[in-house]
Amino acid sequence: MIALFLMFTVIRVCSQSLTAGLNVGMGSYTMNTLRELQDFRMEYAGLPAQVTENFPVHLNGGVEFGLCFPKFPSRLVLFYQFSSTGARVSSKDYSGELKLDLVANCRQIGLGLEQDMVRYKFFALSGCAKFSYLLTEIMTLDFLRINDQASREEYRFTSGGAGLEPGILAGFNLLFFRIGLYGGYLFSFSEGLHLPGNSKAFLKLPNGKDAVAEWNGWRAGVKLDFRIPLKKKQDKKS
Amino acid sequence: MSRSFVRHFVFLGCMVLLFARCEFQPSLVFNRNIKMPDSAYIGMELTPSDSIYTFYESSSLSYDLRTFGLPVYSAVFFMDQEKVSESTDTTGTLYFSFDANSPGEHTLTLVVTTGSNSGSLADLLHAEGFLFTKSWMIIYAHANPPLPCELTGIKDTAGTVKISWTKYDGVAFKEYALLKASDLKGNIWDEHVIQTITDQNVTSVYDSTHVGGLVYYKVRVRNSGGYANSGTYVHETNKSNLQATWISGNKIKVSWTPCIFYRNFKQYTITDETFGGDVVYSTDTIGISSFIYDGGVFGGANKFKISLEAKTDNYIYNDNNNSTAKVNVGQSFPVFKSFNNNQINNIVYLLTDDYKLTKINAITGQSFGTLSLGYGTSWCAVSPQDNLIIAPPTTSFSGYVRIDPANFFSPANINMPVTNAPCMETTLSGTGIGMVRFEMPQTGYKIYDFFNKREVFTKTTTDLTCGKISPDGNYVITGFSYYSSLAHCYKITNNDFEPVWIANARPVDFALNSNKVVLINSSYQVELRDISSSQVVNSFFIGQNDQYQDTDPFHPLMLFTTWSGYIDQCKLKVYNYLTGQKVFEMVSMNTGSSSFAIQDSTIFSGAGMKIKIH
Numbered sequence: 001m002i003a004l005f006l007m008f009t010v011i012r013v014c015s016q017s018l019t020a021g022l023n024v025g026m027g028s029y030t031m032n033t034l035r036e037l038q039d040f041r042m043e044y045a046g047l048p049a050q051v052t053e054n055f056p057v058h059l060n061g062g063v064e065f066g067l068c069f070p071k072f073p074s075r076l077v078l079f080y081q082f083s084s085t086g087a088r089v090s091s092k093d094y095s096g097e098l099k100l101d102l103v104a105n106c107r108q109i110g111l112g113l114e115q116d117m118v119r120y121k122f123f124a125l126s127g128c129a130k131f132s133y134l135l136t137e138i139m140t141l142d143f144l145r146i147n148d149q150a151s152r153e154e155y156r157f158t159s160g161g162a163g164l165e166p167g168i169l170a171g172f173n174l175l176f177f178r179i180g181l182y183g184g185y186l187f188s189f190s191e192g193l194h195l196p197g198n199s200k201a202f203l204k205l206p207n208g209k210d211a212v213a214e215w216n217g218w219r220a221g222v223k224l225d226f227r228i229p230l231k232k233k234q235d236k237k238s
Numbered sequence: 239m240s241r242s243f244v245r246h247f248v249f250l251g252c253m254v255l256l257f258a259r260c261e262f263q264p265s266l267v268f269n270r271n272i273k274m275p276d277s278a279y280i281g282m283e284l285t286p287s288d289s290i291y292t293f294y295e296s297s298s299l300s301y302d303l304r305t306f307g308l309p310v311y312s313a314v315f316f317m318d319q320e321k322v323s324e325s326t327d328t329t330g331t332l333y334f335s336f337d338a339n340s341p342g343e344h345t346l347t348l349v350v351t352t353g354s355n356s357g358s359l360a361d362l363l364h365a366e367g368f369l370f371t372k373s374w375m376i377i378y379a380h381a382n383p384p385l386p387c388e389l390t391g392i393k394d395t396a397g398t399v400k401i402s403w404t405k406y407d408g409v410a411f412k413e414y415a416l417l418k419a420s421d422l423k424g425n426i427w428d429e430h431v432i433q434t435i436t437d438q439n440v441t442s443v444y445d446s447t448h449v450g451g452l453v454y455y456k457v458r459v460r461n462s463g464g465y466a467n468s469g470t471y472v473h474e475t476n477k478s479n480l481q482a483t484w485i486s487g488n489k490i491k492v493s494w495t496p497c498i499f500y501r502n503f504k505q506y507t508i509t510d511e512t513f514g515g516d517v518v519y520s521t522d523t524i525g526i527s528s529f530i531y532d533g534g535v536f537g538g539a540n541k542f543k544i545s546l547e548a549k550t551d552n553y554i555y556n557d558n559n560n561s562t563a564k565v566n567v568g569q570s571f572p573v574f575k576s577f578n579n580n581q582i583n584n585i586v587y588l589l590t591d592d593y594k595l596t597k598i599n600a601i602t603g604q605s606f607g608t609l610s611l612g613y614g615t616s617w618c619a620v621s622p623q624d625n626l627i628i629a630p631p632t633t634s635f636s637g638y639v640r641i642d643p644a645n646f647f648s649p650a651n652i653n654m655p656v657t658n659a660p661c662m663e664t665t666l667s668g669t670g671i672g673m674v675r676f677e678m679p680q681t682g683y684k685i686y687d688f689f690n691k692r693e694v695f696t697k698t699t700t701d702l703t704c705g706k707i708s709p710d711g712n713y714v715i716t717g718f719s720y721y722s723s724l725a726h727c728y729k730i731t732n733n734d735f736e737p738v739w740i741a742n743a744r745p746v747d748f749a750l751n752s753n754k755v756v757l758i759n760s761s762y763q764v765e766l767r768d769i770s771s772s773q774v775v776n777s778f779f780i781g782q783n784d785q786y787q788d789t790d791p792f793h794p795l796m797l798f799t800t801w802s803g804y805i806d807q808c809k810l811k812v813y814n815y816l817t818g819q820k821v822f823e824m825v826s827m828n829t830g831s832s833s834f835a836i837q838d839s840t841i842f843s844g845a846g847m848k849i850k851i852h
């Protein structure tokens with residue numbers, strides 16, 4: 001309540017406008033231990049299979065709401081970012097099919113700062129920094145079908161963590177919105193994956209290591225902001 | 239208002255599009271492009287191979303699956319509708335219990351499940367494969383006992399024996415068994431199976447156990463209903479024909495017919511069966527057919543037995559009639575109780591248990607006749623000059639018997655007082671005098687001339703004991719009793735017994751031609767002492783258990799015996815008393831109470847044998 005009160009006060013006193021934006025882009029993900037996990041699953045299956053997908057670069061996207069200031073910072077935003085990737089070990093022939101899937105989703109909630117460094121007419125080049133809380137969720141699927149008989153086993157694991165993502169945004173202000181190109185690198189710090197209802201039931205690799213979702217990697221994408229001027233409305237009222 | 243609506247509409251639309259496709263969805267699949275197999279072949283065989291099996295008893299069949307690389311998941315046998323066996327092996331044995339199945343026809347079905355070897359996921363998980371089935375007819379039937387086979391030939395060949403017989407053509411064949419026995423009289427006490435043949439078409443075998451002799455063969459055929467024996471056929475070859483021949487002394491030559499069955503020959507073994515059956519010779523050289531045995535036993539039949547041992551089955555050929563041999567060691571000689579010789583020739587006088595006196599040449603065996611001395615005659619004395627023989631009276635009313643060897647069959651009596659009696663140990667001198675003891679009315683001794691039937695002199699004394707007159711007739715030696723330990727020598731002179739010497743030894747005999755007395759002292763030392771001078775001329779040691787028997791009058795030989803643990807067995811030892819060397823030794827049998835004597839290098843046994851020593 002205090003934070004909301006302070007934010008409201010800051011908005012009323014300092015900000016020139018509100019922004020609401022969304023972004024979409026691509027991200028790469030380290031996922032070293034989960035790659036080992038997939039290797040183990042393939043070996044344990046004991047069947048001729050191949051890794052067909054192995055945590056590839058994949059779409060991510062998010063929304064943010066923020067305030068614009070005349071000096072520092074140029075923008076202060078509250079953002080939500082969703083990232084996803086996965087892997088598959090598969091084998092298929094006339095008699096059946098084997099799939100060992102793993103889908104990893106990451107939800108980030110945090111604060112972001114932008115500071116315009118260069119301005120020229122409607123173009124601005126800004127430095128960015130995002131501080132976030134990471135909530136990771138992975139789903140595994142063991143699927144085997146022989147002729148018309150199939151078996152399916154699914155498991156779900158979660159973990160928490162933190163992220164720091166520095167980046168650069170090149171934006172173009174047009175009418176009431178801004179469109180920009182963003183690039184950055186996420187440093188993630190996650191705990192071990194565990195069962196959702198039992199934070200001590202960790203997912204372990206055969207070598208004893210904890211399975212950890214490593215979301216480290218490059219981020220690039222397109223960003224679209226909508227500006228809602230505040231001072232103008234206040235002037236009209238006054 | 240319209241611009242704000244458009245703005246919000248665009249924003250929300252972008253968010254929907256953004257989050258609708260943002261979660262990663264795995265989509266790529268590894269397709270292995272394997273073709274599904276449509277057919278396969280395997281081989282399913284039973285051994286012995288057939289389509290219809292007739293069982294007369296519980297039997298077994300083995301199966302063999304040739305799968306050409308297909309993995310076998312199961313091989314299940316069904317007898318009619320009942321599962322009787324299940325396995326995952328490609329080979330195995332199936333047992334058919336005769337009692338557990340009813341007589342008649344049954345169907346045996348084999349159901350084999352294999353993998354497909356396609357390599358598909360289903361194949362790898364054993365969820366895909368082929369199913370094969372094959373059936374046979376099984377008939378359970380009862381068999382009657384077989385008709386017998388007959389032997390058609392028994393032939394010695396290639397060091398063994400080939401036996402042939404007629405083939406069994408009936409059903410339910412199980413085996414032929416060749417039986418063999420080696421007893422001669424038809425009492426087949428050692429009949430045993432030497433070979434078993436399970437191939438019905440094999441109708442001849444080689445008897446690898448054969449090493450010769452007289453044997454029986456018969457063949458037994460067996461089927462599921464029983465068995466039948468052929469007649470018994472006799473086969474006789476290669477008898478051992480053991481023979482034993484006495485050579486000399488204790489040497490016996492043992493010979494036999496060599497074995498011709500070299501394939502199974504192991505060794506000859508010859509045992510001395512005279513007393514204990516000890517092995518005295520063995521050899522594994524098949525060509526050897528004799529050996530010289532130096533353990534012959536004097537005085538009776540020596541028995542030997544040969545055994546032909548085979549390499550296999552511990553079989554020993556040995557038949558009573560041809561594997562044993564007997565031989566006498568020594569030459570026959572009349573049985574005697576006492577052997578009475580002299581120093582003139584080889585004429586000896588044998589006194590027997592039936593109180594007869596036989597005059598005989600001990601060397602040639604020529605007998606000069608037998609004289610009956612009457613019941614109870616226990617001894618006689620012979621003059622060293624072979625001119626007189628005396629024997630005690632057989633009744634209290636008869637006189638002493640006086641025999642002139644030159645007129646052997648005309649004995650005469652010498653009448654003496656009842657209280658007079660020649661010493662039983664007495665000898666006669668070369669002149670025919672002997673020693674007589676009298677008791678009443680006084681005790682004393684006489685020297686009596688039996689040759690001239692007159693008294694030489696009489697000495698009343700209690701200090702003397704009965705003794706023997708020396709061969710020259712000049713001395714009397716006393717102490718011949720077995721328990722005596724002193725020898726007293728008295729010279730017969732001036733109608734008296736004049737003491738000459740005393741020896742700490744027991745006298746046992748005179749050496750006839752040398753006028754010496756033989757004594758044995760307590761140290762088991764034999765002394766030949768000159769009677770007149772009392773000098774010990776020769777001496778030598780004997781064994782503690784050696785007992786003196788006799789001294790050869792013509793050779794420096796002295797005979798002793800040593801009794802063994804066997805009642806009817808002793809050891810003969812001959813010493814050369816000049817050197818003290820033992821010159822001859824051998825075992826003698828049948829000697830329970832026999833006397834022994836030695837003359838002219840020949841040992842005589844009272845049991846009726848003689849043997850020339852070296």
